[in-house]
Amino acid sequence: xxxxxxxxxxxxxxxxxxxxxxxxxxxxxxxxxxxxxxxxxxxxxxxxxxxxxxxxxxxxxxxxxxxxxxxxxxxxxxxxxxxxxxxxxxxxxxxxxxxxxxxxxxxxxxxxxxxxxxxxxxxxxxxxxxxxxxxxxxxxxxxxxxxxxxxxxxxxxxxxxxxxxxxxxxxxxxxxxxxxxxxxxxxxxxxxxxxxxxxxxxxxxxxxxxxxxxxxxxxxxxxxxxxxxxxxxxxxxxxxxxxxxxxxxxxxxxxxxxxxxxxxxxxxxxxxxxxxxxxxxxxxxxxxxxxxxxxxxxxxxxxxxxxxxxxxxxxxxxxxxxxxxxxxxxxxxxxxxxxxxxxxxxxxxxxxxx
Ligand code: BGC
Numbered sequence: 592x593x594x595x596x597x598x599x600x601x602x603x604x605x606x607x608x609x610x611x612x613x614x615x616x617x618x619x620x621x622x623x624x625x626x627x628x629x630x631x632x633x634x635x636x637x638x639x640x641x642x643x644x645x646x647x648x649x650x651x652x653x654x655x656x657x658x659x660x661x662x663x664x665x666x667x668x669x670x671x672x673x674x675x676x677x678x679x680x681x682x683x684x685x686x687x688x689x690x691x692x693x694x695x696x697x698x699x700x701x702x703x704x705x706x707x708x709x710x711x712x713x714x715x716x717x718x719x720x721x722x723x724x725x726x727x728x729x730x731x732x733x734x735x736x737x738x739x740x741x742x743x744x745x746x747x748x749x750x751x752x753x754x755x756x757x758x759x760x761x762x763x764x765x766x767x768x769x770x771x772x773x774x775x776x777x778x779x780x781x782x783x784x785x786x787x788x789x790x791x792x793x794x795x796x797x798x799x800x801x802x803x804x805x806x807x808x809x810x811x812x813x814x815x816x817x818x819x820x821x822x823x824x825x826x827x828x829x830x831x832x833x834x835x836x837x838x839x840x841x842x843x844x845x846x847x848x849x850x851x852x853x854x855x856x857x858x859x860x861x862x863x864x865x866x867x868x869x870x871x872x873x874x875x876x877x878x879x880x881x882x883x884x885x886x887x888x889x890x891x892x893x894x895x896x897x898x899x900x901x902x903x904x905x906x907x908x909x910x911x912x913x914x915x916x917x918x919x920x921x922x923x924x925x926x927x928x929x930x931x932x933x934x935x936x937x938x939x940x941x942x943x944x945x
Pocket of ligand 1: 877
């Protein structure tokens, strides 16, 4: 009898364990590049919250501070750890080819998040914002503000973009430079440093420290200063690079009354403060909640075996072919609309921008 009870107990336990395993929720791996920039913390938190709400468990990892081997290692662990899909914002678009081979072998779908993963046929879908449009918005903003279309100029400008290994840079910088090109060619925009190529304007890891250093060098070399050589505008691909540039210019004596027009992207808190203080002119808002929602929808469609909603099948070739993409819409933010765009939408609480 005792033996029978014991056997029944063991059977019961294994049944429960089995059922436990069966009813185990599906695990999704989310790999983010860094904790050091505001946006990726928000992206990671949004993705985790929304995936959990949809009933998944989430293995969310940040690759230290943009450490490529850490990201590779974390992704390998996600694959070994039986994640059923991977959502990845790559540090270096081309560094994941090897790691993702085994995802492909194991039929684990990979969604490229915000930044395109290059040279890997394991990438199933890509969700991002319209990155070329971000660049054209920045370029057009400068054209409008300077009155270039009405014949004003010449104006002095310097250009800053992000990490050369981030595929988005080709689109941000490409879009901005394509828009500014006619004025650069006609001499209405003058880059005294002559630095207009991506490699010359790139900022390693999008670091504000690095962009500050480069701006300081430009100030020293070309004598940009209030009362010195006039600097009218600085194209910056995002807020972290803009912040470094702003810091360097303020330290050189510029104030809100004479600081060059500076562009940005992300509406990071320090940049929103700078918009209000009049020392950054614009930013581009990319609602990371929308991107996360889109990616969660993609995950759900893939898990159900259906085709995710995509709206671009021509733009993003990662070297193995065009990756079907969903592009969310970016919005220009200035002093005139930051309240509606950022506060009324619930993206920030006003007290966060004190
Ligand atoms: C993102 C930008 C961000 C930058 C630095 C880019 O890939 O699209 O929103 O500012 O990385 O983190």
